[in-house]
Amino acid sequence: MLVKMRAKVSVVSILLLFSVSSLAEEVKVTVQGVTSIAKTDDNFVCATLDWWPVNKCDYNQCPWGKAGLLNLDLNNKILSNAIKAFSSLRIRIGGSLQDQVLYKVGNSVKKCPHFKRQKEGLFGFSKGCLSMDRWDEINNLINKTGALMTFGLNALIGRRKGTTGDTLWEGDWNPQNAHDLMKYTISKGHKIESYELGNELCASGVAAKVSAEQYAKDIVTLKNLVKELYPNSTTRPKVLGPAGFFDQKWFSTFLEKSGPDVVDGLTHHIYNLGPGNDPSLIDKIRDPFILSQVAQTYRDIFVTVNEFGPWSGAWVGEAGGAYNSGGKYVSHTFADGFWYLDQLGMSSTFNHKVFCRQALIGGNYALLNTTTFIPNPDYYGALLWHRLMGKNVLAATHSGSSYLRAYSHCSKEKRGITLLLINMSNSTCFDVSVINDENLYPRQTEEDSESEKWREEYHLTPKCGDIQSDVVLLNGTPLRLTESLDVPSMEPKLVDPSSPITVAPESIVFATLRDFKAPACD
Numbered sequence: 001m002l003v004k005m006r007a008k009v010s011v012v013s014i015l016l017l018f019s020v021s022s023l024a025e026e027v028k029v030t031v032q033g034v035t036s037i038a039k040t041d042d043n044f045v046c047a048t049l050d051w052w053p054v055n056k057c058d059y060n061q062c063p064w065g066k067a068g069l070l071n072l073d074l075n076n077k078i079l080s081n082a083i084k085a086f087s088s089l090r091i092r093i094g095g096s097l098q099d100q101v102l103y104k105v106g107n108s109v110k111k112c113p114h115f116k117r118q119k120e121g122l123f124g125f126s127k128g129c130l131s132m133d134r135w136d137e138i139n140n141l142i143n144k145t146g147a148l149m150t151f152g153l154n155a156l157i158g159r160r161k162g163t164t165g166d167t168l169w170e171g172d173w174n175p176q177n178a179h180d181l182m183k184y185t186i187s188k189g190h191k192i193e194s195y196e197l198g199n200e201l202c203a204s205g206v207a208a209k210v211s212a213e214q215y216a217k218d219i220v221t222l223k224n225l226v227k228e229l230y231p232n233s234t235t236r237p238k239v240l241g242p243a244g245f246f247d248q249k250w251f252s253t254f255l256e257k258s259g260p261d262v263v264d265g266l267t268h269h270i271y272n273l274g275p276g277n278d279p280s281l282i283d284k285i286r287d288p289f290i291l292s293q294v295a296q297t298y299r300d301i302f303v304t305v306n307e308f309g310p311w312s313g314a315w316v317g318e319a320g321g322a323y324n325s326g327g328k329y330v331s332h333t334f335a336d337g338f339w340y341l342d343q344l345g346m347s348s349t350f351n352h353k354v355f356c357r358q359a360l361i362g363g364n365y366a367l368l369n370t371t372t373f374i375p376n377p378d379y380y381g382a383l384l385w386h387r388l389m390g391k392n393v394l395a396a397t398h399s400g401s402s403y404l405r406a407y408s409h410c411s412k413e414k415r416g417i418t419l420l421l422i423n424m425s426n427s428t429c430f431d432v433s434v435i436n437d438e439n440l441y442p443r444q445t446e447e448d449s450e451s452e453k454w455r456e457e458y459h460l461t462p463k464c465g466d467i468q469s470d471v472v473l474l475n476g477t478p479l480r481l482t483e484s485l486d487v488p489s490m491e492p493k494l495v496d497p498s499s500p501i502t503v504a505p506e507s508i509v510f511a512t513l514r515d516f517k518a519p520a521c522d
């Protein structure tokens with residue numbers, strides 16, 4: 001019996017040894033440190049708060065709970081600590097129901113109803129109401145956490161549904177209610193970083209649509225309103241739109257017709273993983289071929305901005321991966337980082353300024369658990385990105401497996417560069433060496449004052465190797481809130497820089513190389 005068991009154990013260990021050693025692959029990642037290829041905003045990482053009521057349900061579940069803006073516990077300590085940890089997190093307030101929200105201020109709004117289920121309403125809901133008490137509470141949270149707020153305005157107010165029988169809405173936007181809200185907001189000293197007009201009304205729309213020509217006219221109205229109420233151009237909120245799915249014709253017409261210096265951020269939405277109830281979501285989310293397809297959209301937007309609106313910047317205004325509130329067993333787990341961090345990397349290489357994740361809280365795809373507020377793995381991924389990845393984006397390429405994704409930015413604040421390495425393979429370990437491509441404009445050699453002793457590495461892996469876990473490990477230790485409900489400190493592992501960066505199967509690594517000579521980062 002004993003002998004038999006020993007034999008079994010050694011067979012297993014030989015198999016293990018074999019599988020580990022045979023599946024390591026050496027990869028050289030080349031980073032061009034000479035010039036940056038794109039630049040993000042200082043606050044590239046952004047998360048959304050949405051209006052969905054408790055009874056927003058998809059696929060026999062109602063995953064929003066009390067996380068919608070009108071129900072959310074704004075005094076929750078985890079929520080404010082989680083936002084504060086970014087100093088500053090960009091927060092975009094908006095979503096499907098935003099074009100049905102009335103602001104209870106001024107004289108133009110007589111009735112201010114609660115959202116109710118309504119068959120004939122857009123998205124199955126009636127109009128809803130934002131009271132100024134609630135608005136103050138939301139702004140107080142933004143103020144005390146040092147966040148930056150993008151507020152999405154109702155863009156259907158004043159229009160009527162067209163007579164053609166489709167979803168086209170016609171007529172001018174009526175800015176009165178927005179005007180009254182802004183006046184109130186200013187009188188209270190609340191700071192709004194940007195105003196966005198409408199949600200998913202562009203191109204073919206979702207529940208309703210507006211033509212590009214009409215929308216251009218309306219966003220000029222919004223710009224003039226903002227200019228009038230915020231005369232100081234240094235502190236004036238930006239104007240963003242159209243907050244919907246990209247369509248080349250619609251977006252270029254919108255930029256052309258609205259004209260120079262109107263649209264500060266061209267916002268578009270990304271849901272490239274399909275419906276939240278797709279059973280193959282867990283495979284799609286780590287399939288490099290599927291994930292790469294959206295690069296064409298990022299590139300098309302990049303080209304459209306350059307060609308038709310160089311005064312504007314491209315923003316991902318909302319992206320949740322899988323639509324209809326995300327995937328129940330996927331979107332809040334470690335596996336979502338394969339999609340999310342890859343999207344941050346990809347969109348920034350195409351000169352996107354901001355990436356707003358749907359959602360900070362609510363649905364299955366939130367950074368914070370909808371009921372417990374406990375940070376999900378992507379929360380920590382977002383925070384690491386925000387702390388480590390600077391504004392200047394560098395080209396990073398390799399000729400190894402497509403299951404290894406590599407991105408590089410100048411480091412934030414400190415010297416050198418930071419790499420984001422994502423291993424989507426469940427079997428191959430990548431040993432990455434980083435090559436500096438300075439062949440084209442080699443810099444003058446200079447003396448190293450302080451040569452790098454260590455490389456700083458942050459390895460993210462799922463608990464128990466289960467990529468569908470809600471718990472992520474940093475360098476082998478689970479990330480959990482402290483006893484005071486604060487976000488834990490996230491310290492790097494210090495590694496001998498002469499060794500390659502080991503990227504384990506199904507893991508995500510940030511690595512900071514302080515001595516990497518990158519003139520683009522000076």
Ligand SMILES: *[C@@H]1O[C@H](CO)[C@@H](O)[C@H](O)[C@H]1NC(C)=O
Pocket residue numbers: 143144146147189191
């Ligand atoms: C918060 O509000 C106070 C009072 O209006 C203001 O002095 C302070 O600058 C605000 N803080 C932030 C981060 O906006």
Ligand SMILES: *[C@@H]1O[C@H](CO)[C@@H](O)[C@H](O)[C@H]1NC(C)=O
Pocket residue numbers: 232233234235
């Ligand atoms: C505009 O705002 C900036 C920043 O708060 C301030 O320094 C400047 O004095 C203001 N300008 C005017 C004309 O009020």
Ligand SMILES: *[C@@H]1O[C@H](CO)[C@@H](O)[C@H](O)[C@H]1NC(C)=O
Pocket residue numbers: 063332363364365369370371372
């Ligand atoms: C939130 O946490 C609870 C308790 O751990 C868990 O059952 C639930 O699946 C989580 N929900 C989401 C959407 O992450």
Ligand SMILES: *[C@@H]1O[C@H](CO)[C@@H](O)[C@H](O)[C@H]1NC(C)=O
Pocket residue numbers: 283426427
């Ligand atoms: C790796 O993933 C493939 C495809 O999803 C699957 O068939 C295989 O069983 C997985 N291997 C391991 C070791 O988990």
Ligand SMILES: CC(=O)N[C@H]1CO[C@H](CO)[C@@H](O)[C@@H]1O
Pocket residue numbers: 286401403424425426427428
């Ligand atoms: C080259 C390589 O590592 N391929 C594997 C990548 O991961 C997928 C799924 O996790 C496997 O199916 C491949 O064999």
